[in-house]
Amino acid sequence: xxxxxxxxxxxxLLQEVQKFADAKARFVTTVCSDxxxxxxxxxxxxxxxxxxxxxxxxxVDKNEEVPSISGIYLAAVxxxxxxxxxxxxxxxxMAIDFGGLMLLAKDSPVLPMxxxxxxxxxxxx
Amino acid sequence: xxxxxxxxxxxxxxxxPEPIQLKITYENEKVVDVVPALGYGHRGIExxxxxxxxxxxxxxVERICGICSCIHGISYCETVERLWPLEVPPRAKxxxxxxxEMSRLHSHLLWLGLLCDALGFESMFMQFWRIxxxxxxxxEATSGHRVTQSISVVGGVRRDIDAEQEKTCIKVLQEVKxxxxxxxxxxxxxxxxxxxxxxxxxxxxxxxxLLGINGPHLRASGVKEDSRMLGAQAYSELGFEPIVETAGxxxxxxxxxxxxxxxSIELQLEAFSKMxxxxxxxxxxxxxxxxxxTYRAEQPRGECFYYAKGNGTQxxxxxRVRTPTFAxxxxxxxxxxxxxxxxVPVIVLSIDPCISCTER
Numbered sequence: 001x002x003x004x005x006x007x008x009x010x011x012x013l014l015q016e017v018q019k020f021a022d023a024k025a026r027f028v029t030t031v032c033s034d035x036x037x038x039x040x041x042x043x044x045x046x047x048x049x050x051x052x053x054x055x056x057x058x059x060v061d062k063n064e065e066v067p068s069i070s071g072i073y074l075a076a077v078x079x080x081x082x083x084x085x086x087x088x089x090x091x092x093x094m095a096i097d098f099g100g101l102m103l104l105a106k107d108s109p110v111l112p113m114x115x116x117x118x119x120x121x122x123x124x125x
Numbered sequence: 126x127x128x129x130x131x132x133x134x135x136x137x138x139x140x141x142p143e144p145i146q147l148k149i150t151y152e153n154e155k156v157v158d159v160v161p162a163l164g165y166g167h168r169g170i171e172x173x174x175x176x177x178x179x180x181x182x183x184x185x186v187e188r189i190c191g192i193c194s195c196i197h198g199i200s201y202c203e204t205v206e207r208l209w210p211l212e213v214p215p216r217a218k219x220x221x222x223x224x225x226e227m228s229r230l231h232s233h234l235l236w237l238g239l240l241c242d243a244l245g246f247e248s249m250f251m252q253f254w255r256i257x258x259x260x261x262x263x264x265e266a267t268s269g270h271r272v273t274q275s276i277s278v279v280g281g282v283r284r285d286i287d288a289e290q291e292k293t294c295i296k297v298l299q300e301v302k303x304x305x306x307x308x309x310x311x312x313x314x315x316x317x318x319x320x321x322x323x324x325x326x327x328x329x330x331x332x333x334x335l336l337g338i339n340g341p342h343l344r345a346s347g348v349k350e351d352s353r354m355l356g357a358q359a360y361s362e363l364g365f366e367p368i369v370e371t372a373g374x375x376x377x378x379x380x381x382x383x384x385x386x387x388x389s390i391e392l393q394l395e396a397f398s399k400m401x402x403x404x405x406x407x408x409x410x411x412x413x414x415x416x417x418x419t420y421r422a423e424q425p426r427g428e429c430f431y432y433a434k435g436n437g438t439q440x441x442x443x444x445r446v447r448t449p450t451f452a453x454x455x456x457x458x459x460x461x462x463x464x465x466x467x468x469v470p471v472i473v474l475s476i477d478p479c480i481s482c483t484e485r
Contacts, residue, residue, distance in 0.1 A: 002417060026350075027337040029447035031432045044419070044430065046350075053419070075337030075455045078163075079447070096160065103167040103484055112172050 002042070004054040010066045016056055017069045020045045027073040028053065032083045034115045038062065039089055043069070062088060070095035078102070086113040127153045136165050140243045140470040143480035147457065147473070151466050159461045161454055167484040174444040179205055179413055180279060182444065189446065190481040191272050192235065193424045195228040197446075199277040200422040203357060204431040205441075206279060207418040211409055217281035218359040219400040223294075224268070224276050225358070225422075226389040226396070231260040232425030233386040234305070236477050237312065240379055243474050244321050249312060256304045263297050266290060281406030291397055302390045309383040322376035326460040326472035329373055336456045340427015340449045341381040342476050346373035352423035363395050375475040382477070412439055424449055426477045448482035 008016050020027070028044040042057040060066055068091045070077040081102040083089040088111045104112075129152045136144035144165035150158040170189055174182045187198040199221050206213065213221075238253035261271045267286050268274035276282050286294065312318055328336070333346035343350055344367055351367035353360045368384045370377035413435035420431045427449030434443040453476045460472055 002419060021335070024331075024334055026334050026339075028428075029430050029445075029452065031443070031445045033434065033443045053421075073335065073337060074458065075335075075452060077455060078451060098163075101164065103164050105164060108167075109169075112169055 002055050002057075004052070005042075006054070006056050008056045008058050010058055010060055010064065013056075013058060014067050014069065014072070017043070017072050020054070021072050023047065025054070027069075027075045030076065030079045030083065032087045032089055032113070034087060034113065035059065036115070039087055041066070041083070041089065060089075063090070065090040065092050067091075068093040068095070085111075087111060088114065129157065134469060134473070136162075138470070140239070140474045141478070141480075142239070143478070145454075145478060145480045145483075147461070147469075149461070149466070149469065154466045156461050156464050156466060156469065159458055161457065163480070163484060165484070166481050170485040171444055171446065175441055178439040179441055182441070183278065184275065186446070187273050187275055189448070189485055190479055192232045193228065193426065193429070193448075193479065193482055194272065195274045195276060196225050196422055196424050196429070198275060199225060199358075200420060200429060200431055202277045202279045203422070204418060204420040204433045204444075205413055205435075206409075207420060208413040208416045208433060208435045209409065211280060211407070213281045214404040214407055215359070215401050216285070216403045217405045219396050220282045220286065220405060221277060221358045222360060222363065222396045223286070223393050223400075224264075224274060224282075226393045227260055227264055228274075229423075229425045230301070230386055230389040230393075231257050231264070233382045233389070234260065236382055236425075236474075237309075237379070237386070240471075240474060241312070241318075243470050244318060246315070246318065249308065252304075252308050256301050256308070259297050259301050263294050266293065278406065280409045281404070283406075285405050295394060295397055298390050298393055302387060305383075305386055305390070309387070312383065313380060318379075319376060321468075321471055322379060322475075323372075323374060325375045325468050326464065326475055327372070327374045328456060328460060330371075332459060333373065333456075336459060338427075338453050338456045338476075340423070340425075340453070340477075341378055341385060342427060342449075342453050342456065344368060345370045345377035345381045347371040350428075352421040352428045355421060357420075357422070359396060359399075362399060363392055365392065375471055378475045378477075412437060413441065417443075424482075426450055426479050426482070427453065429482075446485060448479065448485070450476065450479045450483040454478070454483065 025045040031042045033040045077095045080091045081098045085100040134147040136146045146162040148160045186201040187194045234257035238250045241250040265271045330347040415437045417434040422429045430447040432445040436442040
């Protein structure tokens with residue numbers, strides 16, 4: 001069970017993230033999971049100094065666009081690029097856009113973390 | 126405006142043990158922009174963890190990185206144990222602390238050596254690595270392996286440390302402590318080291334928190350935060366207190382790691398003195414239930430975040446690792462612009478980058 005978890009929507013994402021930034025919380029990471037026809041995205045924050053963590057979760061359709069939080073937390077830029085290239089999560093307005101080639105190469109499997117894609121082979125074949 | 130030049134820093138560079146590229150734009154020897162380029166070591170380990178049965182993943186996560194191998198293995202087991210939840214025997218908790226701290230000690234000694242190498246202080250580099258070998262020797266003597274110890278299993282640890290081995294470990298740790306103290310005193314007071322590190326790559330406390338950095342990098346900016354404060358394994362019984370510096374520069378980062386290396390020896394000696402007798406393994410019953418958990422471990426390079434989601438089968442539905450360097454790389458985008466080109470190697474090295482971990 002994830003402690004201090006709050007359900008949000010993509011429309012309230014930036015507003016909720018700003019609250020963490022205002023409270024001087026540290027961005028820890030984001031975890032993306034494939035739920036079949038949707039993606040689940042969970043953002044984790046930590047109040048510094050200290051050890052308590054809080055999380056926010058949203059569920060979005062695979063073709064939906066979500067706003068980037070890298071304008072508030074630059075630290076999120078790598079994980080947002082990773083979610084785009086591994087899961088196909090469309091993140092709008094990333095501070096640096098690696099164009100799907102941050103960890104993967106041009107001949108890597110496509111969207112390798114998506115459940116219905118094969119584990120290996122060019123283009124997920 | 127003077128002409129601007131874009132130069133690649135890496136993927137092969139003398140201060141980088143692993144491949145990462147920084148595209149550096151500079152003007153009159155002053156850095157004005159930096160863009161990182163990753164992707165030289167991605168292996169799809171998170172995906173592989175979903176495809177393997179959960180006990181096999183231990184060996185896989187231990188290969189995320191060579192230096193952090195032991196703590197990755199222990200942390201994976203701790204994460205999966207939380208899915209039940211499963212309590213491991215007290216002696217196994219102490220053994221996990223001892224192996225974690227041995228890993229931290231050899232990693233910090235390795236980094237201190239690399240820092241000296243980056244500064245051209247070759248004799249000091251060799252001295253740090255010479256004493257590091259003693260730590261690797263006791264790791265080999267107790268676990269059977271110098272690098273990938275593979276000591277942890279879900280439910281406890283694979284091997285015990287007997288009385289004879291314990292005596293050897295304590296003797297070697299005391300020798301290493303004496304030698305490390307002497308070397309650290311020289312390093313910390315050397316004027317050339319100070320000239321190359323003091324005031325370089327400064328991050329304030331506020332910047333450090335907003336950038337989401339962690340580990341010694343964060344603590345060097347005055348934030349008292351360390352995942353060992355959570356008290357997992359036996360840390361709650363060892364009176365652990367994080368080491369903090371406030372200057373936020375490369376010198377402060379070096380001091381934090383140097384003091385942590387010595388603290389790590391103290392923690393091991395204390396763990397040996399308090400370690401109870403008893404079993405070291407309890408076999409888990411059944412499969413990991415449908416549940417989701419997070420776990421944070423303090424790797425030598427900083428906080429490592431683990432997420433696991435079970436689905437009641439032998440396979441994990443999702444396993445995620447956010448390694449310390451993955452979170453520390455964005456800080457380079459703030460620390461490098463404005464610095465002299467000659468300071469780039471030391472500033473990059475000061476976050477103790479681990480690219481194998483970052484890319485998984």
